[in-house]
Amino acid sequence: MKKSSNQPAAPTIYDIATAAGVSPGTASRALNNIGYVKTETRQRVEAAVKDLKYTPNRAARTLKTKKTGLVLLAIPDTDNSFYVDMIKAVQDVCKEHGYSMILYYTDAIPVEEIRALRMLREHYADAMILVNFSFTSGYLKEIDRLQAPLVLSGICKDDIGGRPGDRFDYIGVDAEKGVFQAVRHLARQGHVRIGYIAGPAEFLLFRERHNGYLSALTESGIPYSDNLVIWCSYTESCAIRAVKSFLALSEPPTAICCANDIMALAAQRYIQDAGLRVPDDISIVGMDNLDVTTKVRPMMSTVAIAQAEIGRAAANLVFGRLAGTEMRSSIRQIFEPRLIVRESSILCSCCKPRKEYWTGNA
């Protein structure tokens, strides 16, 4: 702690000006290297700053310049490590530009996301990156009255709310294609009964991923089977339940694709603890390429989505908007997901991927 009571008030630029024998305006110019200031005057001001331990008041500066030096990053949650790379990337770019970052967890609740948008309107920050799972029409009303750059990330379909692409920038990933790659990979391994643990249908993200499952089946000529798809939450426990119901089928799937790694890892553990082998009895592929996927045995096949790149791209775009150097009307950048085949989905041992355990990378 630090007592905030009966301390001498922090020095202002007026104190500096008095101490240096100049006017506040001159002191300001001296400190910001703007306009004409005699070298000797500047030195007197700098000496006064050092002497009085002066630091400028952000609010006062912001009030006049209308720049907060803050970027607001709103993300769904932190329960999994899914977002840390993105957070780090955004923070890094912010630092490069001398900016700081406000982090706001929305818990994937629309009300919270709108609250975050309102923070932007109240000039808490100069710009905002909003990562969302869903996309409610309530956004658009809020977005339309924004005065500051906004970059959306996560999920945003073109057809929601009437060409939202015209209203904001979007940097994200092709959710459908990720699952498509994973399921096609399983089909190419010869699997025909491929289970899919789909996650919660209320989030657009998971509906998109489910579409990937469907289109991979179609492409592979595998007929759709209703009891091989299980909608649920996105947690471990519901993955377990899903696997149980798969195993209870007269013809259980020989491969399972999960809509995220958390569920895939839980499924793999449950299958192993039940005495079955992965991938020999059941192959598994996850989604998101969490760090953990290289730390289990067998190492989990999964789909990488370039969180760090997305974060960097979003942040760079934000600063492009702020600087006015990015003139294009609205930018839409979709990163490709990348299938990473590891051990949990390779049947033929002769073609197993090289073990690169210790790099943590595949």
Place this chain on the structure above:
Amino acid sequence: MKKSSNQPAAPTIYDIATAAGVSPGTASRALNNIGYVKTETRQRVEAAVKDLKYTPNRAARTLKTKKTGLVLLAIPDTDNSFYVDMIKAVQDVCKEHGYSMILYYTDAIPVEEIRALRMLREHYADAMILVNFSFTSGYLKEIDRLQAPLVLSGICKDDIGGRPGDRFDYIGVDAEKGVFQAVRHLARQGHVRIGYIAGPAEFLLFRERHNGYLSALTESGIPYSDNLVIWCSYTESCAIRAVKSFLALSEPPTAICCANDIMALAAQRYIQDAGLRVPDDISIVGMDNLDVTTKVRPMMSTVAIAQAEIGRAAANLVFGRLAGTEMRSSIRQIFEPRLIVRESSILCSCCKPRKEYWTGNA
């Protein structure tokens, strides 16, 4: 994105006042429910707000009230999931108080930590929680000129910089006792040759943890052996190197304690991939109770440090200071670490802990 050019300027409270036919002062009082305002007047003002889509300007309010509504949380890094619980806890408490949170990664670099302290001095935020591994004397100079509440967390020994406890609040964990518990546990399992992978000696945190190893040996009557302690970085690769050198000994250790879970997990994988069994051939205990520790087989024994509680306590203390309700001169709160014995360190199979795989808890 959102065009910030040629938009109508955001309405100010003057616009509201004009629209409602009152003075700005009255409008302000109406909006903040302060002083006397006729109900009918208030309604007119509220109507004007709605009509003009007014949101107050933070900087202007801050300038006068000297409250930013922001708390600054500075943490070392995000490479591991170690801090997410704490971040979440701090954010939650902030929200309860209508505050937002600035997150600043220091990368455990003193220069960055001091930069964060300076942000506080520039009134970026009303208060700050600083989590650190080390503790440099440079802090104290910076801390002494702070005008705002500061709560330290992480590591802070009494004997650094002359009674720092007088100058700020500290909420943390007993680093030494965590390793002490872990190593004593191993000793009680009958192990005599207990290896210790110590992490980087330049961080006070790891020196403290090393002390725990020493005192556990002493308590257990086990003589210290120089080649059973390896100082290194805190990464996977250096854990591997350490294990290799252990296995190359004429008498390798029968148990290994690691200064963090990242290293413990890497050690366990390496030992398993080398064809040895955990815990049968070598027992392992980690440190920090990362989520992952329940997701590997055998489940990793480790020591939990109550990140969420620490975060909550630190945040609550911050708000106690801000509200002036916390009057004690400087608070020092040390949470006890808690040993969690799982499968990686239990030799006798009859006394294995109940399998609680799916709760993720032990």
Place this chain on the structure above:
DNA sequence: ACTCATTGTGAAACCGGTTTTATATTGTTA
């Protein structure tokens, strides 16, 4: 009807910077 407390509002000061404007000083050129 008069006094006094309560209620309600506007005018103006203030927070601490930045920026504009006006003016003074210095230096350069014809």
Place this chain on the structure above:
DNA sequence: TAACAATATAAAACCGGTTTCACAATGAGT
């Protein structure tokens, strides 16, 4: 040396709120 540009600074306006102060209107009590 006069004219003019470049340099240097002070004074004042401004950003958009909150808060203080003064004063008016209303209501209660005697």
